[in-house]
Amino acid sequence: MQNKLNDKIYNEQFLLLAFISIITFKVVMLPQYFVATAGGQSYMTMFFLVAIEIMMLAVVYGITKNGSILQLDIPKWLKGVFAILVFSSSLIKSTVLGSEGVAYVSTSLYANVNWSFITLALIIACVYLAHKGGKVLGRTVQILFWVMIFAMIFYGVFSDTKFDTINLMPFKISPKLAVAGDKYLMWFSDFTPLLFMPVCSSRNRKKSVMAIWIIIAIIAALICTVGLMIAFICIFGDSGALVGNAFLNVSSLNKISYMIGSVDLPTVISWLIMFVIKLSLLLYAMAVCAKFFFGNKAWVSVVCGIIVYAIIVFGIGNLNTNYALATSWLRYFTFFTEIGVTIAAYIAMRISENKKRKKSQSSMQFQGEAYEKA
Amino acid sequence: MKKPKFINKKWLVITVIALVLVVFSFLNEQKSINAQTIVLALSLDKNGDEYEMGVQALKTTETEKQEFISYFAKGDNLSDIIEKLNYDTGNTLTLCHAMVLILGQNVLNQDDDKAMRFFFEGQILCNNTMVVAAKDNPKDVLSPTLTNGIGAGYYLGTMLRNVGGDLGVIPMTIKDYFKNKFRIGSCIYLPCVAYKEEGDSKYLDVTESYISDGKTGVILSETATRGLSLVLNNGVGHGSIPFDTETSMGEVNLVKSSADIKIEKTADTAKLQIKTTVKNKTYVAGKINDEECKKYVGNKITEYVNECYEQCKSAGLDVFYLGQRCYAYENELYKDPDYIDKIKLEVEVKISLK
Numbered sequence: 242m243q244n245k246l247n248d249k250i251y252n253e254q255f256l257l258l259a260f261i262s263i264i265t266f267k268v269v270m271l272p273q274y275f276v277a278t279a280g281g282q283s284y285m286t287m288f289f290l291v292a293i294e295i296m297m298l299a300v301v302y303g304i305t306k307n308g309s310i311l312q313l314d315i316p317k318w319l320k321g322v323f324a325i326l327v328f329s330s331s332l333i334k335s336t337v338l339g340s341e342g343v344a345y346v347s348t349s350l351y352a353n354v355n356w357s358f359i360t361l362a363l364i365i366a367c368v369y370l371a372h373k374g375g376k377v378l379g380r381t382v383q384i385l386f387w388v389m390i391f392a393m394i395f396y397g398v399f400s401d402t403k404f405d406t407i408n409l410m411p412f413k414i415s416p417k418l419a420v421a422g423d424k425y426l427m428w429f430s431d432f433t434p435l436l437f438m439p440v441c442s443s444r445n446r447k448k449s450v451m452a453i454w455i456i457i458a459i460i461a462a463l464i465c466t467v468g469l470m471i472a473f474i475c476i477f478g479d480s481g482a483l484v485g486n487a488f489l490n491v492s493s494l495n496k497i498s499y500m501i502g503s504v505d506l507p508t509v510i511s512w513l514i515m516f517v518i519k520l521s522l523l524l525y526a527m528a529v530c531a532k533f534f535f536g537n538k539a540w541v542s543v544v545c546g547i548i549v550y551a552i553i554v555f556g557i558g559n560l561n562t563n564y565a566l567a568t569s570w571l572r573y574f575t576f577f578t579e580i581g582v583t584i585a586a587y588i589a590m591r592i593s594e595n596k597k598r599k600k601s602q603s604s605m606q607f608q609g610e611a612y613e614k615a
Numbered sequence: 616m617k618k619p620k621f622i623n624k625k626w627l628v629i630t631v632i633a634l635v636l637v638v639f640s641f642l643n644e645q646k647s648i649n650a651q652t653i654v655l656a657l658s659l660d661k662n663g664d665e666y667e668m669g670v671q672a673l674k675t676t677e678t679e680k681q682e683f684i685s686y687f688a689k690g691d692n693l694s695d696i697i698e699k700l701n702y703d704t705g706n707t708l709t710l711c712h713a714m715v716l717i718l719g720q721n722v723l724n725q726d727d728d729k730a731m732r733f734f735f736e737g738q739i740l741c742n743n744t745m746v747v748a749a750k751d752n753p754k755d756v757l758s759p760t761l762t763n764g765i766g767a768g769y770y771l772g773t774m775l776r777n778v779g780g781d782l783g784v785i786p787m788t789i790k791d792y793f794k795n796k797f798r799i800g801s802c803i804y805l806p807c808v809a810y811k812e813e814g815d816s817k818y819l820d821v822t823e824s825y826i827s828d829g830k831t832g833v834i835l836s837e838t839a840t841r842g843l844s845l846v847l848n849n850g851v852g853h854g855s856i857p858f859d860t861e862t863s864m865g866e867v868n869l870v871k872s873s874a875d876i877k878i879e880k881t882a883d884t885a886k887l888q889i890k891t892t893v894k895n896k897t898y899v900a901g902k903i904n905d906e907e908c909k910k911y912v913g914n915k916i917t918e919y920v921n922e923c924y925e926q927c928k929s930a931g932l933d934v935f936y937l938g939q940r941c942y943a944y945e946n947e948l949y950k951d952p953d954y955i956d957k958i959k960l961e962v963e964v965k966i967s968l969k
Binding site: 365403476477480482483493 | 631634635732735736738741742743790793794795796797798850939940942943944945
């Protein structure tokens with residue numbers, strides 16, 4: 242009930258949202274781009290950047306435990322700066338990464354369907370979720386998470402792949418790894434939308450249980466990103482440079498596909514769920530930031546959706562343009578905005594906490610003095 | 616006073632759902648399955664700049680008799696050919712269910728993988744579509760109906776899915792074709808298929824292999840193909856090796872075999888170790904000497920492997936990916952354009968009897 246009143250999400254919902262934030266766009270086109278740039282050792286870059294992302298998410302959690310950044314006791318102009326930066330970063334990410342998702346749907350579920358239809362259907366659902374807010378997103382992810390678990394178990398049971406570990410060798414760090422890390426920064430550091438989701442503890446959840454879930458989530462995130470990258474390299478070798486949709490291509494290699502034909506559907510659906518949640522999260526961040534200036538109105542969320550739709554369909558329109566945009570200077574802007582805003586928000590939160598503590602100390606002192614006088 | 620409600624929430628949601636459904640009904644690319652021709656197998660050959668592609672599909676007639684029909688078309692590029700085949704079949708071709716792609720030797724050695732990239736990069740074919748080389752014309756392997764009444768292309772596709780653990784040809788998927796193509800040496804190995812007719816019997820002979828690096832190709836004999844299988848197919852678990860000594864004669868059954876090739880950082884010799892387990896009494900009359908059996912089978916396997924290696928080496932083909940292994944173990948030899956001549960192969964076979 243408390244959670245309902247304060248529009249907060251529970252720890253476990255935050256964990257699931259963070260998990261989806263980390264893995265969604267790292268398992269589609271990124272493995273292909275990584276292999277094309279850094280070859281068989283590119284999983285090292287993936288590990289390094291994912292580790293940074295997980296550490297930054299710990300900082301985000303520390304902030305959101307005290308409330309959304311727009312609820313912090315900091316100057317309004319600073320909140321405005323945060324809102325503008327997060328809005329622009331989320332806008333870029335939702336259009337650039339969003340088009341990757343649209344391309345995935347249009348090629349995996351359909352035979353090269355026009356992007357405008359797919360985008361329209363997805364945006365309507367995402368805008369609705371984004372407008373409904375963090376609590377609805379948290380609950381949705383909790384429900385749909387079981388579909389993802391089913392897809393992963395399905396893959397685990399029926400997987401039929403031969404891992405050629407020679408493709409991962411030699412184990413050495415080369416300059417190509419740094420080049421890959423720099424070129425594909427756009428696919429990393431997706432955590433600012435979570436800054437707007439105040440977190441509270443569930444009453445019937447023990448701290449030790451939560452700690453175990455956190456460890457499981459970190460391991461699962463590493464398996465789904467670095468593990469998938471390793472599997473992708475072992476299966477495809479350097480020819481991975483020709484293979485898009487890594488998640489789909491790795492999971493399509495299963496035992497029963499010979500018997501009953503293609504069984505990619507669990508994978509396609511589970512990724513689609515992650516994509517909807519992730520895009521909704523980005524739209525939610527955009528909507529919250531825009532509402533900071535224009536007030537809490539439904540049309541603000543709708544306008545955000547229309548902007549993203551227009552850019553994906555009319556501005557980007559295909560994966561080549563998308564790749565050019567994602568690897569342009571915009572990648573530096575989004576990466577450093579995400580990290581910069583998070584660190585600045587953390588500092589602001591500490592200052593705000595100190596202020597509060599001082600205030601409460603002085604008021605207690607004043608009360609004590611008044612009591613003594615009385 | 617309550618504000619008048621202009622929009623009912625329930626109807627708004629219904630309208631949105633209806634809108635999404637209507638929008639999706641406009642997706643005219645999603646044609647009914649009746650309007651598609653599901654291709655079971657396809658063939659591809661090249662003469663000069665012209666491709667010839669064939670597709671085999673299954674037609675179920677009113678009498679429920681299965682009929683395998685093949686269509687062929689020629690053209691400068693594959694998109695045009697597929698369009699022509701769509702026209703000929705009267706339906707849209709669906710290639711992603713094709714079980715096997717039969718390639719002519721010209722496609723393998725003169726095309727620079729343009730056609731193969733079209734199929735793979737464009738995800739026209741599934742990752743696990745098998746690829747084979749035709750000994751003669753791929754058209755002749757695709758279209759005939761075999762003695763068992765099944766279309767040769769379809770039969771080949773189903774058969775290849777069941778021979779993965781056999782001592783013989785190694786089935787190759789399009790995904791593995793490209794994995795090998797991207798290795799140092801760009802060498803690929805494919806089952807080599809020939810169509811044969813003997814009296815009333817019509818069958819496919821799939822006992823040889825075809826090795827190519829995109830420019831040169833060689834056909835490996837049945838015994839050399841066994842050598843290839845013992846080195847590169849780590850899942851070998853069925854097959855027999857002939858046994859013929861002064862005291863006994865017959866065959867021994869292979870239970871399992873695995874191989875590992877290592878090359879040290881500064882060495883110029885690649886060490887190939889094969890561990891094989893055989894059943895020593897299967898088809899051999901009387902009792903055979905275990906030591907004699909081990910020695911004989913070991914020599915036979917070394918003979919198979921050397922035949923395969925030497926045949927490929929003389930054609931300049933790095934069939935065991937020694938260049939890639941040098942790279943993996945940080946040996947600089949792979950940088951030499953003639954590295955294949957400079958690396959020696961040392962074969963060690965360990966036989967155990969079961």
